[in-house]
Amino acid sequence: MATDTQQGEIVNKIKQSKKLATIDLQQYYDDTSRIGLDLKQFLFKGLILKEKEFRQQLKDFDWSQYKDQYVCIYCSSDAIISKWAYMLIGSHLVPHAKEVFNGKPDDIIHELYQRKLAEVDWSQYQDKFVILKGCSDDGRPVPESVYLYATQKLLPYVKKLMYGEACSNVPVYRS
Incomplete structure (x- = not known):
């Protein structure tokens, strides 16, 4: 055999x-695209959150660029950011992004x-x-x-x- x-x-x-x-x-x-959104760009001198200016910048910002992506919110400077600021950014992102996270894309x-x-x-x-x-x-x-x-x-x-x-x-x- x-x-x-x-x-x-x-x-x-x-x-x-x-x-x-x-x-x-x-x-x-x-495989969904992940992108980071650095809060530093919305801060005065990259360090200070001025509420009135912050709200206006968010209102004028083009959020559609985050369509159907995972968006990760972080701050690359040593600024102290209030929790409501993350919530406010999230309220602008949610209609566009697939989902919003706190942290950097690799996180x-x-x-x-x-x-x-x-x-x-x-x-x-x-x-x-x-x-x-x-x-x-x-x-x-x-x-x-x-x-x-x-x-x-x-x-x-x-x-x-x-x-x-x-x-x-x-x-x-x-x-």
């Missing part, structure tokens, strides 16, 4: 295994991943060997915090958790 390799066909038994699952966290990346990556990963039925990995894929350079960053989040969700279900690729992985957990 000839084996698969004797007839020239190489069978990837790891790939065929029903107990092994690979999760590429990058597939949960949100919300974890939040966006977590939202999508919260929808995953993690029980599908019950008693499986799971690899969280770790090698890829396609421009969709996966922060360490996202690997931690996925680990927390997987541990109650998996038999074994690994990081990397099927051919080269690092064992992380075994039940």
Whole structure:
């Protein structure tokens, strides 16, 4: 009886295994454009919020440029900004932006991943060997915090958790 390799066909038994699952966290990346809005531009000398002038600048500002984007509000100067100022800017942004956040664009990556990963039925990995894929350079960053989040969700279900690729992985957990 000839084996698969004797007839020239190489069978990837790891790939065929029903107990092994690979999760590429990058597939949960949100491609929606993220843009930062620095409050400094609305402050007197970049440091002082003068309410009357601030309100007028916001009224005259072109908010449509943020259409359907995630907008992250931050201040790059050491100014003390009252909470109502963020609320006021938010009131101008909400009709245009997909969503408004506090912080810089890179600060919300974890939040966006977590939202999508919260929808995953993690029980599908019950008693499986799971690899969280770790090698890829396609421009969709996966922060360490996202690997931690996925680990927390997987541990109650998996038999074994690994990081990397099927051919080269690092064992992380075994039940």
